[in-house]
Amino acid sequence: MGDCIFCKIISGHLPAHKVYEDEKILAFLDINPVNPGHTLVVPKRHFESMIDADDGTLSELTRIAKRLGGAMMKGLDAQGFNLGVNNGAAAGQVVFHVHYHLIPRMHSDNLQPWGKRTYGAGEAERVAAVIREKLALL
Numbered sequence: 685m686g687d688c689i690f691c692k693i694i695s696g697h698l699p700a701h702k703v704y705e706d707e708k709i710l711a712f713l714d715i716n717p718v719n720p721g722h723t724l725v726v727p728k729r730h731f732e733s734m735i736d737a738d739d740g741t742l743s744e745l746t747r748i749a750k751r752l753g754g755a756m757m758k759g760l761d762a763q764g765f766n767l768g769v770n771n772g773a774a775a776g777q778v779v780f781h782v783h784y785h786l787i788p789r790m791h792s793d794n795l796q797p798w799g800k801r802t803y804g805a806g807e808a809e810r811v812a813a814v815i816r817e818k819l820a821l822l
């Protein structure tokens with residue numbers, strides 16, 4: 685936690701453009717936004733990713749993200765917003781303090797969606813079965 689950049693923002697040792705704060709949650713503008721208004725919603729307690737965070741914290745993050753999304757649509761003329769979380773380096777996580785990305789979206793922004801693929805024969809059945817099996821153990 686010592687070198688965590690988001691903990692430093694939360695403690696006030698680094699500056700940020702804050703948009704929301706309560707006892708448990710802080711939201712501030714991403715320094716390199718996908719679109720203007722791109723906001724990071726973070727718990728004040730340090731957890732590396734969603735896997736480590738408790739369900740109560742995640743539900744608070746989601747509740748605040750919903751409110752912020754509404755504020756973006758009203759205040760920034762956004763027609764929608766994306767909510768995303770990178771969990772783990774393989775998923776693109778760079779800052780290992782769990783955070784929700786909230787990105788205002790406009791019809792005109794021309795952002796490219798994720799690429800899509802198709803399943804091979806029997807692959808979807810196998811993949812779904814593995815997830816169901818592991819889920820039952822968690």
Ligand code: 5GP
Pocket residue numbers: 689700701712713714715716717724769770776777778779780
């Ligand atoms: P990740 O890839 O870990 O999901 O996203 C980390 C995000 O944090 C990136 O979008 C990056 O632009 C943002 N970020 C990194 N350092 C800082 C900082 O010092 N201040 C702010 N406001 N955002 C940061």
Ligand code: ZN
Pocket residue numbers: 685688689690691692729730731780781
């Ligand atoms: Zn942290």
